[in-house]
Amino acid sequence: MASRDGATAIADALVAGGVEMVFGYTGGSVPSLTQALFNENKIAEFGGRTELTAAWMSYGYNRVKRRAASAVVSWAVGALHASPVVYAAKLDSTPFLMMVMNNPPALDARDVLQDAGELYSALKPLSKYIKKVTDAGDMPVVVRQAVKESSSGRFGPAVLDLAQTAMYQTTSMPVEPLELPAPPSARAGDVQAVWDLISKSERPVFYVGAGVHIADGAAELQELAELTGIPVVSTSWGGRGLLADSHDLYVGASGNFGWRSANDALQGSDLWIGVGLSFSQMSTGSWSIKKPEKVVHVDIDDHEIGKIFQPTLGLVSDAREFLRMLLGAATAATDRVEIEQRFASWRAETSEAKQAWLEEMDAWIDDTEVPINQYFAIRTLSEQLPENTLVVADSGGNAFGMYRAFQYKSVTPLATGGRYMSLGAGLPVAIGAKLADPSRTVVSYHGDGGFYYDFMELSNLTQRGLKVIVVIDNNHALLANRASAKAMGIDNPWVDLPESTDFVTVAKGMGVEGERVEKPEDLTAAIQRALDAEGSYLIDIHTTPGLRIVRALTDVIPIVGDRTPKSGHLADVVEGSWPS
The missing domain is CATH 3.40.50.1220 (TPP-binding domain)
Incomplete structure (x- = not known):
């Protein structure tokens, strides 16, 4: 194969590995790689407003695609901003590929600007696969390995720590189309x-x-x-x-x-x-x-x-x-x-129990309550959104309610994992999911606390002409943490959030239309306006701040809840749990 520079070899290997899109945030020597990635439109691009949100977009994209169909690129010092997503991908079994541009190795012994010499050692415990690449010679093989490891076996994060000088060195190492190994089967x-x-x-x-x-x-x-x-x-x-x-x-x-x-x-x-x-x-x-x-x-x-x-x-x-x-x-x-x-x-017994539980959940719904009842909001969304809607619920009390009470009308992929549960990932994950499956209606269902993390990506929705419906379950509180603190008898001043924030004005300032809904009778029409809108739309639903997170289990060790913890629970947190 003809000799080409390391950056071009990376682009060729990504294409051969089935990578369709690269997310990222520029800085330092990132352009020395991205100029090759996006040359001749070989790979689609999407720049996040931060390294963290760009990484969450790639996470959501790959969850929906079920393989490392995208990658994320960052400059060295920005990589640690994205490190929570590396760890989330490991815990949540998500295919994830991060390429980090780093300083030339010759500068390691000096006080170089934005020194990231310890980046490899910092990310290694979080990664399924990681390589520090200082020479372009074997670049196609290293990239191939990263894509394969991320997308086979138990999915997880692969990280490439790339020296800037390797982008300009040359290699004639060929690339081959990647066929992932067959998944393991039982005997x-x-x-x-x-x-x-x-x-x-x-x-x-x-x-x-x-x-x-x-x-x-x-x-x-x-x-x-x-x-x-x-x-x-x-x-x-x-x-x-x-x-x-x-x-x-x-x-x-x-x-x-x-x-x-x-x-x-x-x-x-x-x-x-x-x-x-x-x-x-x-x-x-x-x-x-x-x-x-x-x-x-x-x-x-x-x-x-x-x-x-x-x-x-x-x-x-x-x-x-x-x-x-x-x-x-x-x-x-x-x-x-x-x-x-x-x-x-x-079957009859379990069916009868299911019906009884659904009737119990129905009893939680109050279509007259102001501020709006959370379960009424979720039920209304269930009824009004199309059958194939993919809802991405951010972490927190809003997510507990959504994944419990939203009515799944058909088989629906989930763009989030259930173990890391990072606050403030909802909107960028939803953007990644929408890019991965444009045919679906995608909703980012956020609490107001988490939305402070990632609302800057509203501007990307406008810039890119991408439609995501953003719903804020706005109870002016970090509800899940409030409940757990209350159960432990703790008065936590950090759980209360300001009622003065106008998310609709923030959204309109970034080019996204929206409205505030304070009365239950106004919600259905707002959802229909969001569905009919040509572009993205934000609905800020003011919900009751005092909602109890009702348990579906009795006599278990509390974690976040509506009653006082068992005596001694906080001193011995595994008492009474498996295998005892």
């Missing part, structure tokens, strides 16, 4: 053993999480559930949208802020078939939900299997591959119909 005998457990059970549950979304296994899950008649419970955030809420076999989301029907199904089950989940704190009531004696745990990461407790069967497999194999075993079983019929009373 056939282990899958048959899972089916044997199902065939002997009376009250099984499919307990599914974000790993099924990431593996694009929703269709296989639905087919398998319908074939076997086994109820489905999702994790509280990561598994939402894997089945429509109205599906007869969907019992709800588990956890402190999930559905009581889902928690009761889990605690009344005699077999969990857990697929693509980590049994996290939020989904298991701080590891206090009663487990059955028989638990199957399937995950692509062997470190997750047996991490907290010993499952009956632990299988290392991609979620969709496992569901396909189990579907094959179920189809071939001669007694499948008999088994499915045996679960009829169990």
Whole structure:
């Protein structure tokens, strides 16, 4: 292959690896790379207003694409601004590729401007893959490795620390189109053993999480559930949208802020078939939900299997591959119909519990309350938004309400992970999701606290002609933190936010139309104006600041809640949790 400079080699390798877009923020020697990336429109570009928001955009883009289809570029000193996203990608199993431009190595021994000599060591613990590149010779291979590692196995962050001088050195190393390796599958005998457990059970549950979304296994899950008649419970955030809420076999989301029907199904089950989940704190009531004696745990990461407790069967497999194999075993079983019929009373019990829970949630809705009732706002959004809407809820009390009460009408990918839960990522993640799937209506559902972090990206929506509907659940408080402080008897002055901030005026100053909604009867029309608007639109909904975050679990270790913590909880935080 003809010799070319290192920057051009990077661009060629990114294209060969399936990278479609590069987000970033300029500075230092970044132009020495970006001039090659965007030459001849090989790769689309999108500049964030900060390194952090640019990184969150790439995160959202790749969550929707389910691979490292984008990358983010930053100058050395700006990279640490984006480091929370590197860590989030690791915790949330998100494909993520960050390329950091750094000073020439020859300056390492001097007091160079914006010295970032320790950047590699700072980011290494946060990364799945990281390389410090000082020579262009093997640049195509290094970039290939970064894309592959980020997008295969358990997805995660890859970081390239690139010396400026390597952009100008030359290499003749060729690039090859990247074909990602096939995801791992379980052994056939282990899958048959899972089916044997199902065939002997009376009250099984499919307990599914974000790993099924990431593996694009929703269709296989639905087919398998319908074939076997086994109820489905999702994790509280990561598994939402894997089945429509109205599906007869969907019992709800588990956890402190999930559905009581889902928690009761889990605690009344005699077999969990857990697929693509980590049994996290939020989904298991701080590891206090009663487990059955028989638990199957399937995950692509062997470190997750047996991490907290010993499952009956632990299988290392991609979620969709496992569901396909189990579907094959179920189809071939001669007694499948008999088994499915045996679960009829169990299905009826879980269905009745689901209906009771939905009626309980309906009772929380008050369409006359001023300030506006949060659950009324979420229900109205559910009713008015199109079926394929992708809602990105920022972290906080607003997200607890959204992922619990929003009605998913069809299979819907989630652009956020459920473990890192960073405040202030909602709008840039929504922008990345919209760029990844322009056909969808995308909504950024923000609390007012989180919106202070990222509202500057409203100007990007205007500049780029991109439509995202921004909804602010504005209760003038950091609600989740207020609730937890109150439960501990603490008066926290930092949880109260100003009522004087005019987000609508801020938005209009950045070219985004919007309106404030203070009365419940005005909300439907505002949502319709947002849907009809040619460009982005902001709705600032003033909601009640005193809403209780109602628990779907009783007698569990509190984390954020509506009652006083158990005696001694703050001194011994794992008392009473699994495996005890």
